[in-house]
Amino acid sequence: MANFKTHITVAAFGSIAATAVCIQKIGISDEHAVILFLLGCIAGMLPDIDSNHSIPAKWFFRSLTATSMVAMAFYSIPKFSTLVVLGCLLSTFIFVHYIFSYTMKSITSHRGLFHSVPAAGLFGMAMYFTGYHGFTWSAHFSWLAASFISGGYVLHLILDECYSVDLMGGRLKKSFGSALTIFNKRQWRGYIMLYLIFACASLYAYDPNIILLSHTS
Ligand SMILES: [Zn+2]
Numbered sequence: 001m002a003n004f005k006t007h008i009t010v011a012a013f014g015s016i017a018a019t020a021v022c023i024q025k026i027g028i029s030d031e032h033a034v035i036l037f038l039l040g041c042i043a044g045m046l047p048d049i050d051s052n053h054s055i056p057a058k059w060f061f062r063s064l065t066a067t068s069m070v071a072m073a074f075y076s077i078p079k080f081s082t083l084v085v086l087g088c089l090l091s092t093f094i095f096v097h098y099i100f101s102y103t104m105k106s107i108t109s110h111r112g113l114f115h116s117v118p119a120a121g122l123f124g125m126a127m128y129f130t131g132y133h134g135f136t137w138s139a140h141f142s143w144l145a146a147s148f149i150s151g152g153y154v155l156h157l158i159l160d161e162c163y164s165v166d167l168m169g170g171r172l173k174k175s176f177g178s179a180l181t182i183f184n185k186r187q188w189r190g191y192i193m194l195y196l197i198f199a200c201a202s203l204y205a206y207d208p209n210i211i212l213l214s215h216t217s
Helices: 004-025 030-043 046-050 055-076 082-107 117-134 139-162 185-205
Strands: none
Touching: 004 030, 004 139, 030 139, 046 055, 046 117, 046 139, 055 082, 117 139, 117 185
């Protein structure tokens, strides 16, 4: 499998190329270009959050804790007293930083469900909903952001598979086929669940009036 440095380098190159295409073909703003570039870079790291001690996993759970606490602060400050707000923030910290991250680490295995094509689609959908409903981006730009997340994610999986081929020895390593997976019989329940959630999320988000290659502002 490729290491962290290789992943971030390839993700940055892939993301800058895709962003350049968007600037040329769609005419996105500078601000949107920076957002898309960063999303592509982050997506190139995402699949390795299933590796408990990896740098992406540490970053992911720390930023998730910080984001959740900020969201809780925005929600609770106008409604509750200072003491209750502090209680809400502390509970959020304990839940996300300890309980949620511990549960995720114990139920995921490296190169398990997270290293799969449906997971790439699901993270893209999560980006769409976060962009559209959370950041109130336009539907067009939210789909574009989702494409960068899924695209960067798949790029990571392809890179992992490339590193599973021993070119010098002309053979395939044991890890070959464990990154860019579409379905795995041994984890069939997990895969069916991923495809079901993806299908429901896509149907919910689908809007026939959206044409991605226009009006991205
Ligand atoms: Zn990986």
